Structure formats: structure tokens, C-alpha cells
Amino acid sequence: MASQLLEREQHISWRQFNNYWASQSFAQAAGQVLNVGFPLIAAALLDLRPSEVAVTTSLQFIPYLVVTPIAGIIVDRVNRIRLVMACHALRAVLLALVGLLAANGSLSALVLWLTVFLAGALNALASVGTLALVPDLAPEGGLAKANSRLQLSMSITQVIGPSAAGLLLAISGNLVFFAIALAFGIAAAMIVRTRAREVQKESGPADSWLATIVAGARFVRRTTTLWVLLLQMTLFNLFEQAVITLFMLFALRELDLDSTQVGLVFGAGAIGSVAGAWLAPRFTSARGISTILLLSTGLASIAPCALPFVPQGSPIVSIAVSGLTFCFYGFGLTVFNVHSNTLRHELAPRELQGRLAAVFRTSAFTSIALGAALGGMLAEHIPFRTAIGTACTGLVSAFVLFAILLTRATSSTTSGP
Structure with missing residues (x-):
């Protein structure tokens, strides 16, 4: 009887999580189409200059740096389900209104930029809430499966998002706004039915916002494994973004690939990510999660080292070699992300999950922005192959440092009192 009751509770828990998962799938699909759709709309629908298209792209990511630290506090102080639902609903309304303006020929660059910024702010808030909700919804022992x-x-949405954005824009520029609004609306409607476990809110007078942000950062610093993960993620994103920026230029200017062929290469990376997400929960190790983290991030860090040696002269060979490289990279990175997120959820109390997610995401987007700048700087001063090799050296060096620090952290935990 007890086992049947436990099985029933597990079934109900997974049903709740799967409902949330379906909602997030619609929201993630809308977000991916949006990331590509905004620059395309700026270039194709509004015929903006290249510098203005660059402003459009930048405005998508600036809110992440501004809003994310504050988002961690909000997520830990309010009902997380309602917060994420509100973010979905507000994006649906915002994009539907902008779609109406576009249909009437009233859409201007200023309105588009304001929309991009507001959508980016809501995306930043929703992404922190999404990460923090996983421990509240996943059944006992099911964190890895839930993150997977x-x-x-x-x-999957990273694979279909760019193509969907291009297809919708080709049919009708206005259709992009309405399609994304519909997807966010469905996500909001589906999450209404989700019920999460209550999170114990902090008692007593609330600290200042600055003190609350600092408390999240201090928790990461006091927890050795967490700050080792944070350091690795920061360094990896820095050099990874440099590699990606350099490879795009290298592929277009020296390998003579066109934009469609470059898209195929990155599509191979997305396919590797799909495989990694599918298989990640099946990876176990007698030596613990640290072994999986080391093997997966090692693959993601070492695989790009093949890029400086991609042969020139045959587009088919260039696509095959670089595509296989990105496939292995995507597989390793996704396996690492699944188990890293799971470990972070296990190490922090549920009432701190929002601030923990905010610390990691703020660091991630900062290092991505710096990595893109680093890639551009390297391309200005040294040949592409040398520049990619330099960035890959940074990736491998960061992995070696991570392996040393994680091994020490694991050893000290195992041999503790």
C-alpha cells in the first residue's frame, strides 16, 4: 500500500512537472524565434542600417545584465509560478500590440527598440524564475531528469528557431509578432494548471535589495563546489564565445562558406545538444557527479581545438569537419549543463534558488559579452587560425583549472569530518 501511494505521488508530481515542461517548451520556442526575429525585422521589415540592426541585437541582451541581479530577489520573494506566468502573458500582450502597429504601418525603429528592451527584461526575469522552479516541481530524486x-x-528550439523566424518573416513580417505572441499566450495558459511545492520564505524584516543580492553571492562563495562551477562557467563562456565569433568570420572569409552553410555547421552543434539532453540522465558514475562534469566539460572544451585545422578549398569537407566538431562540443556542453544545474539545485536551499540562478546568469551573460569582444580583438591583430587556436588554448586551460579545483573540492568533501 505504501509503495502504491508513493508511486501515485510520483505520478502526480511528474504530471505537474510535465505540464510545466510543455509550457516552457512553447515559451522557449517563442524566445528562440524572437532572438532571430528582432534583427531580421530590423533589417528586412524596417530596412534599418547595419549599425541600427546592431543596436537591435544589443538591446536584446543588455536587460540580462541589468535585470538579472534584481530578478533573483524578486523570484525568491514572490510566488514563482505566478511570476513566470505573468512574464509569459505580458510578452504575449506586448508582441500582439506591436504586431498591430506593424500591420498598420506604424512600427518605427524607436518602438521596435523599446519592444526589444522590454521583452529582454521580461525574458531575463522569466529565465531566473524558470531555473528556480525546477526544485519546486521535480519529484524526489528526479532533478537530473527534469533538467534534462x-x-x-x-x-530543439535552438534548431528550429532560426528557420521558423526566417519562414514567418518570408510569409509576412507581421506574422512573426502574432505567432510569437500566440506561443507566449499558450505558455501562460498552460502554466496556470501547474502547482508547485511551497517555498519557505524568509521570516523577519526584509533586508535591503543590495544586501539580498550580496547574500546570494556569499552563499556561492562559501560553497566550494558552487564557486568552482561558477568560475568554470565564466571562463568557459568567455573563451567559447570568442571561438564562436572567430569561427563565423573564419568560415565566411577564409573557408568561403555562405551563411546557409555556416548555419548547417551550427545546426550540427544543436543536434549534438539534443542528443546530450536526451542521454544526460542516463549517465551515472560510481565516482559521483564530478566525474560526469569533468568528462562532459572536457569534451566541450577540447572538441573546438579541431577548428583551426579545418581544411580549406572544399566546402563539403569544411562543413563535415567543423559540423562534427560542433556536434561533439554541443553534446558535451549540454550534458555538463544538465548535471551542473542539478548539482546547483541540490546544494542550495529552495528559498535561495532565485538568487543563485541570478548570480550564475549575470556572470554568464557578462562573460559572453566579453568573449565576443575578445574574439573581435583577436581577429583584428592575428590570423584567424591563430586567433581560434589562442581562444581554444584558453578553453583547455580553463578546463584544466576546473579539473584541479573540482577534484580538490570533491576530495575535501569526501574526507571531511
């Missing part, structure tokens, strides 16, 4: 499902949706 969310990563799977993200990987």
Missing part, C-alpha cells in the same frame, strides 16, 4: 527535459526543449 528542459535542456532538450531548449536544444
Whole structure:
């Protein structure tokens, strides 16, 4: 009887999480189309200059740096389900209104930029809430499986998002806004039915916002494994973004690939990510999660080292070699992300999950922005192959540092009193 009751509770818990997973799948699909759709709309629908298109792209990511630290506090102080639902609903309304303006020929660059910024702010808030909700919804012992499902949706939408944005824009520029608004509306409607476990809110007078942000950062610093993960993620994103920026230029200017062929290469990386998300929960190690983290991030860090040696002269060979490289990279990175997120959820109390997610995401987007700048700087001063090799050296060096620090952290935990 007890086992049947436990099985029933597990079934109900997974049903709740799967409902949330479906909602997030619609939201992630809308977000991916949006990321590509905004620059395309700026270039094709409004015929903006290249510098203005660059402003459009930048405005998508600036809110992440501004809003994310504050988002961690909000997520830990309010009902997380309602917060994420409100973010979905507000984006649906915002994009539907902008779609009406576009249909009437009233859409201007200023309105588009304001929309991009507001949507980016809501995206930043919703992404922190999404990460913090996983421990509240996942059944006992099911964190890795839950994180894997969310990563799977993200990987699939990364494959279809750019193509969907281009197709919708080709049919009708206004259709992009309404299609994304519909997807966010469905996500908001589906999450209404989700019920999460209550999170114990902090008692007593509330600290200042600055003190609350600092408390989240201090928790990461006091927890050795967490700050080792944070350091690795920061360094990896820095050099990874440099590699991606350099490879795009290298592929277009020296390998003579066109934009469609470059898209195929990155599509191979997305396919590797889908495989990684699907298989990640099946990876176990007698030596613990640290072994999986080391093997997966090692693959993601070492695989790009093949890029400086991609042969020139045959587009088919260039696409095959670089595509296989990105496939292995995407597989390793996604396996690492699934188990890293799971470990972070396990190490922090549920009432701190929002601030923990905010610390990691703020660091991630900062290092991505710096990595893109680093890639551009390297391309200005040294040949592409040398520049990619330099960035890959940074990736491998960061991995070696991570392996040393994680091994020490694991050893000290195992041999503790």
C-alpha cells in the first residue's frame, strides 16, 4: 500500500512537472524565434542600417545584465509560478500590440527598440524564475531528469528557431509578432494548471535589495563546489564565445562558406545538444557527479581545438569537419549543463534558488559579452587560425583549472569530518 501511494505521488508530481515542461517548451520556442526575429525585422521589415540592426541585437541582451541581479530577489520573494506566468502573458500582450502597429504601418525603429528592451527584461526575469522552479516541481530524486527535459526543449528550439523566424518573416513580417505572441499566450495558459511545492520564505524584516543580492553571492562563495562551477562557467563562456565569433568570420572569409552553410555547421552543434539532453540522465558514475562534469566539460572544451585545422578549398569537407566538431562540443556542453544545474539545485536551499540562478546568469551573460569582444580583438591583430587556436588554448586551460579545483573540492568533501 505504501509503495502504491508513493508511486501515485510520483505520478502526480511528474504530471505537474510535465505540464510545466510543455509550457516552457512553447515559451522557449517563442524566445528562440524572437532572438532571430528582432534583427531580421530590423533589417528586412524596417530596412534599418547595419549599425541600427546592431543596436537591435544589443538591446536584446543588455536587460540580462541589468535585470538579472534584481530578478533573483524578486523570484525568491514572490510566488514563482505566478511570476513566470505573468512574464509569459505580458510578452504575449506586448508582441500582439506591436504586431498591430506593424500591420498598420506604424512600427518605427524607436518602438521596435523599446519592444526589444522590454521583452529582454521580461525574458531575463522569466529565465531566473524558470531555473528556480525546477526544485519546486521535480519529484524526489528526479532533478537530473527534469533538467534534462528542459535542456532538450531548449536544444530543439535552438534548431528550429532560426528557420521558423526566417519562414514567418518570408510569409509576412507581421506574422512573426502574432505567432510569437500566440506561443507566449499558450505558455501562460498552460502554466496556470501547474502547482508547485511551497517555498519557505524568509521570516523577519526584509533586508535591503543590495544586501539580498550580496547574500546570494556569499552563499556561492562559501560553497566550494558552487564557486568552482561558477568560475568554470565564466571562463568557459568567455573563451567559447570568442571561438564562436572567430569561427563565423573564419568560415565566411577564409573557408568561403555562405551563411546557409555556416548555419548547417551550427545546426550540427544543436543536434549534438539534443542528443546530450536526451542521454544526460542516463549517465551515472560510481565516482559521483564530478566525474560526469569533468568528462562532459572536457569534451566541450577540447572538441573546438579541431577548428583551426579545418581544411580549406572544399566546402563539403569544411562543413563535415567543423559540423562534427560542433556536434561533439554541443553534446558535451549540454550534458555538463544538465548535471551542473542539478548539482546547483541540490546544494542550495529552495528559498535561495532565485538568487543563485541570478548570480550564475549575470556572470554568464557578462562573460559572453566579453568573449565576443575578445574574439573581435583577436581577429583584428592575428590570423584567424591563430586567433581560434589562442581562444581554444584558453578553453583547455580553463578546463584544466576546473579539473584541479573540482577534484580538490570533491576530495575535501569526501574526507571531511
